Amino acid sequence: QKEVEQDPGPLSVPEGAIVSLNCTYSNSAFQYFMWYRQYSRKGPELLMYTYSSGNKEDGRFTAQVDKSSKYISLFIRDSQPSDSATYLCAMSALSGTYKYIFGTGTRLKVLA
Amino acid sequence: DSGVTQTPKHLITATGQRVTLRCSPRSGDLSVYWYQQSLDQGLQFLIQYYNGEERAKGNILERFSAQQFPDLHSELNLSSLELGDSALYFCASRGQGHKDTQYFGPGTRLTVL
Numbered sequence: 183q184k185e186v187e188q189d190p191g192p193l194s195v196p197e198g199a200i201v202s203l204n205c206t207y208s209n210s211a212f213q214y215f216m217w218y219r220q221y222s223r224k225g226p227e228l229l230m231y232t233y234s235s236g237n238k239e240d241g242r243f244t245a246q247v248d249k250s251s252k253y254i255s256l257f258i259r260d261s262q263p264s265d266s267a268t269y270l271c272a273m274s275a276l277s278g279t280y281k282y283i284f285g286t287g288t289r290l291k292v293l294a
Numbered sequence: 295d296s297g298v299t300q301t302p303k304h305l306i307t308a309t310g311q312r313v314t315l316r317c318s319p320r321s322g323d324l325s326v327y328w329y330q331q332s333l334d335q336g337l338q339f340l341i342q343y344y345n346g347e348e349r350a351k352g353n354i355l356e357r358f359s360a361q362q363f364p365d366l367h368s369e370l371n372l373s374s375l376e377l378g379d380s381a382l383y384f385c386a387s388r389g390q391g392h393k394d395t396q397y398f399g400p401g402t403r404l405t406v407l
Contacts (some may be wrong), residue, residue: 214393214395216396224400224401225398225399228398270337280388280394281352282337282396287336
């Protein structure tokens with residue numbers, strides 16, 4: 183079993199839809215939860231960062247962490263064609279290395 | 295622009311050869327992480343350096359090695375290259391605070407023919 187599981191998609195939605203992306207994990211030591219967006223053949227770009235549990239909102243993006251269920255989500259409101267990309271979740275334990283474990287990524291396509 | 299730079303952008307070489315990938319972290323960041331991303335796999339952590347010292351190792355092959363120099367730039371050396379080493383190689387840097395996060399460079403695309 184992988185430490186972090188993420189549905190690879192692809193996920194196709196119409197413009198304006200609400201998108202829900204999810205990851206599950208098995209390591210209860212994870213304390214830091216990140217979402218990165220990666221356009222084709224580019225470097226991952228940090229979207230959202232949450233420490234411990236709870237929700238965080240930034241513009242059209244909302245990140246949720248449910249540590250009791252070992253489940254994190256990223257919601258994108260009013261999705262745009264420019265949101266078409268691969269979304270990677272990443273997690274890290276509270277440790278000296280802050281090594282990240284990444285999900286495999288979900289490919290999202292927003293149709294105009 | 296994340297502030298992390300990587301060179302070269304593209305590298306094409308033959309099996310059995312050796313290459314060096316270079317990374318310069320964001321100003322002030324002491325940690326550098328190297329990742330490999332293949333088509334059929336996600337980002338795989340290879341190795342981390344902190345202020346010149348190796349801090350953590352992931353799924354890094356013995357044919358691969360890395361180092362971080364006093365000016366904090368890092369190099370990833372890949373030797374005896376095989377076709378399966380063709381991938382995107384990213385480095386990321388991170389600040390010192392426990393709530394800091396990793397910022398990624400644009401990557402180096404390695405093609406082994």
